[in-house]
Amino acid sequence: MSRIKNLFETKQRHVLNVYCTAGYPQLDSTIKVMKALQENGADLIELGMPYSDPLADGPVIQHSSTIALANGMTIKTLFEQLKDSRKDINVPLILMGYMNPVMQYGFEKFCADAASVGVDGLILPDLPEYEFETEYGAIIMKHGLDFIFLVTPETSEERIKKLDTLSTGFLYAVSSSSTTGSDKNMTDVNAYLQRLKSYGLKNPVLVGFGIKDKTTFETACANANGAIIGTAYIKALENSNDVEKTTKEFLNNVLR
Amino acid sequence: MSTTTYQQPSLQGYYGKFGGAYIPEMLHRNVEELRNRYLEIMQETSFQKEFRELLKDYVGRPTPLYLAKRLSKEFNTQIYLKREDLNHTGAHKINNTVGQILLAKRLGKKRIIAETGAGQHGVATATVCALKGVECIVYMGEKDIERQAPNVARMKMLGAKVIPATSGSKTLKDATNEAIRDWINNPNDTHYIIGSVVGPHPYPDMVAKFQSVISEEMRWQLKEKTGSELPTHVLACVGGGSNAAGAFYHFLDELSVQLIAVEAAGHGINSGLSAATTQLGKPGVLHGSKSLVMQTEDGQVVEPHSISAGLDYPGIGPLHAHLFASGRAEFLSATDDEALEAAFHLAKLEGIIPALESAHALAVFNYKKFKESDVVVVCLSGRGDKDLATYMKAM
Numbered sequence: 173m174s175r176i177k178n179l180f181e182t183k184q185r186h187v188l189n190v191y192c193t194a195g196y197p198q199l200d201s202t203i204k205v206m207k208a209l210q211e212n213g214a215d216l217i218e219l220g221m222p223y224s225d226p227l228a229d230g231p232v233i234q235h236s237s238t239i240a241l242a243n244g245m246t247i248k249t250l251f252e253q254l255k256d257s258r259k260d261i262n263v264p265l266i267l268m269g270y271m272n273p274v275m276q277y278g279f280e281k282f283c284a285d286a287a288s289v290g291v292d293g294l295i296l297p298d299l300p301e302y303e304f305e306t307e308y309g310a311i312i313m314k315h316g317l318d319f320i321f322l323v324t325p326e327t328s329e330e331r332i333k334k335l336d337t338l339s340t341g342f343l344y345a346v347s348s349s350s351t352t353g354s355d356k357n358m359t360d361v362n363a364y365l366q367r368l369k370s371y372g373l374k375n376p377v378l379v380g381f382g383i384k385d386k387t388t389f390e391t392a393c394a395n396a397n398g399a400i401i402g403t404a405y406i407k408a409l410e411n412s413n414d415v416e417k418t419t420k421e422f423l424n425n426v427l428r
Numbered sequence: 429m430s431t432t433t434y435q436q437p438s439l440q441g442y443y444g445k446f447g448g449a450y451i452p453e454m455l456h457r458n459v460e461e462l463r464n465r466y467l468e469i470m471q472e473t474s475f476q477k478e479f480r481e482l483l484k485d486y487v488g489r490p491t492p493l494y495l496a497k498r499l500s501k502e503f504n505t506q507i508y509l510k511r512e513d514l515n516h517t518g519a520h521k522i523n524n525t526v527g528q529i530l531l532a533k534r535l536g537k538k539r540i541i542a543e544t545g546a547g548q549h550g551v552a553t554a555t556v557c558a559l560k561g562v563e564c565i566v567y568m569g570e571k572d573i574e575r576q577a578p579n580v581a582r583m584k585m586l587g588a589k590v591i592p593a594t595s596g597s598k599t600l601k602d603a604t605n606e607a608i609r610d611w612i613n614n615p616n617d618t619h620y621i622i623g624s625v626v627g628p629h630p631y632p633d634m635v636a637k638f639q640s641v642i643s644e645e646m647r648w649q650l651k652e653k654t655g656s657e658l659p660t661h662v663l664a665c666v667g668g669g670s671n672a673a674g675a676f677y678h679f680l681d682e683l684s685v686q687l688i689a690v691e692a693a694g695h696g697i698n699s700g701l702s703a704a705t706t707q708l709g710k711p712g713v714l715h716g717s718k719s720l721v722m723q724t725e726d727g728q729v730v731e732p733h734s735i736s737a738g739l740d741y742p743g744i745g746p747l748h749a750h751l752f753a754s755g756r757a758e759f760l761s762a763t764d765d766e767a768l769e770a771a772f773h774l775a776k777l778e779g780i781i782p783a784l785e786s787a788h789a790l791a792v793f794n795y796k797k798f799k800e801s802d803v804v805v806v807c808l809s810g811r812g813d814k815d816l817a818t819y820m821k822a823m
Contacts, residue, residue: 223727223728224596224728224729225596225601225602225605225714225715225729227451227452227605227608227609227612227715227716228452228454228612230609231595234595234596238595238596241728246726247726247727248726270713271450271712271713272712272713272714272721272723272727272729273726273727273728274727275711275712275713275727276710276712276723276725276726276727277726277727297452297453298450298451298452298713298716299450300448300449300450300451302440302448302449303448303450321453322452322453322454323453324453324454324456326454326456326457326615327453327456327457328457331456335453346453346454349454349612349613349615350454350612350613351454351609351612351613354613
């Protein structure tokens with residue numbers, strides 16, 4: 173059974189997934205960040221592979237990508253960093269990134285290498301479902317990786333059901349139509365999440381975009397299996413000179 | 429029997445192996461709406477009537493097809509210039525923005541966004557938004573805003589809001605990213621007018637179709653002037669590739685016509701300062717479609733260089749990537765210096781000051797030989813007013 177599936181077998185509520193850009197704030201802080209997240213209550217870790225042109229991301233995550241790239245982060249370096257990480261990290265690990273760097277690495281080689289260093293799933297927001305079904309999905313599955321699609325409040329019922337069918341691990345419910353880190357309010361999110369619930373989806377649902385503290389986390393968790401925090405955590409790291417301490421404080425504020 | 433055509437992409441927007449719609453889910457509904465409706469709207473009689481009337485009475489079409497006698501004599505062939513420089517706002521860009529504003533109105537959109545590099549597409553978008561009384565926001569790289577002050581002033585005078593793109597390299601590719609992000613954040617009332625044959629399907633096909641008026645006119649104009657609708661060669665510069673797509677369009681499936689695309693070599697193809705995407709790029713995904721992309725080994729998009737801002741783009745439309753990969757079109761290049769020289773040459777010989785982009789196409793005559801009997805049509809995509817500062821430095 174995949175690590176992600178296993179997680180949701182044992183925990184159905186208040187599942188917390190935290191995003192961090194690989195190689196941020198320092199090139200070699202990736203593992204340190206992952207350990208701190210695990211120790212302080214993150215149930216899943218989503219590592220961003222930095223890209224020069226991250227279309228779905230707002231300024232904060234873009235900026236962290238720019239810094240990570242300037243630090244010298246590449247997919248190859250990331251896989252080297254992750255090589256021995258499973259000695260200490262038990263929580264599921266998801267890689268998030270854009271198609272272009274993955275295609276340059278070689279899509280099949282990427283999936284094979286990711287699986288071999290202990291990666292459990294992928295989020296590639298600009299891989300569309302047509303190309304997933306006709307070309308890439310089979311390769312991802314062959315290497316035993318989960319693939320997580322995004323849905324938004326604008327996504328039709330029919331399409332949500334289809335993307336749920338194609339997804340494994342969980343479904344990523346974007347809380348509003350926006351790039352990451354936008355300050356759109358979450359008032360309509362309950363109705364949207366209840367709508368998702370009523371569809372009887374096969375996957376657990378994690379809510380992302382706009383989750384930044386205990387209040388927003390609780391709002392998301394009221395009608396979903398959990399939530400994803402990204403921008404707020406990156407912001408916290410931005411002004412930190414102690415990754416462990418910052419992570420502990422940040423997650424305490426969300427979870428306690 | 430399946431007929432292959434270079435004009436028409438597949439249902440999913442593929443030209444050969446290039447194209448598609450590599451977009452995040454947040455853009456899906458908008459792009460899907462466009463994909464479902466663009467052909468139907470463009471074929472409506474009322475749309476065609478309004479589009480054609482505006483092209484004629486507002487843009488000033490048809491643009492002349494001019495036999496450049498002195499230039500022809502010098503290069504010992506027959507050179508016709510398709511005078512897109514005589515369009516309102518000074519370039520071919522307005523053919524597309526007129527079409528897209530009419531489409532946006534029919535889709536019920538109240539707000540227009542656009543990206544611009546040198547500012548030509550931004551001005552053409554601001555112009556049609558003023559014409560139709562629609563709110564207009566143009567994203568432009570912070571560096572380009574400094575470099576292209578007159579076009580920024582034009583856009584503002586036309587009522588557009590110019591927003592600097594401050595991320596990444598602060599140029600055209602980043603302005604495009606910002607426009608796409610704006611569209612993600614405004615999913616209901618906004619239409620994004622992309623300026624070239626790039627972006628997710630259906631943009632490359634839609635923009636090519638709006639620009640195809642260029643080759644549609646060429647055909648009947650050539651018939652009048654030479655007795656045949658078909659030239660031997662069509663020459664056009666390529667950045668993203670909108671003027672080339674328009675100039676090639678009605679000849680794409682006429683295999684006797686040789687198509688020549690000219691990219692910007694900058695300081696030279698291997699100088700590290702170039703924008704010749706077919707020579708330097710690898711297959712990848714940029715701005716929502718699979719095409720050739722200039723990038724590092726690790727798949728990070730690199731900043732190109734060309735003296736001409738309109739060719740300064742690290743990608744190329746998927747149609748052109750396919751024309752390159754299939755060999756249907758020949759891809760040549762011209763350096764900054766060669767383009768400058770060609771611009772001065774045309775000014776002196778024919779009394780026409782071309783845009784630096786168009787000058788790249790003209791530069792090819794210096795090294796590619798044509799036969800005396802050849803009929804070579806060059807798409808003179810824009811006029812050189814916007815490049816005067818660069819030309820003055822070169823005097």
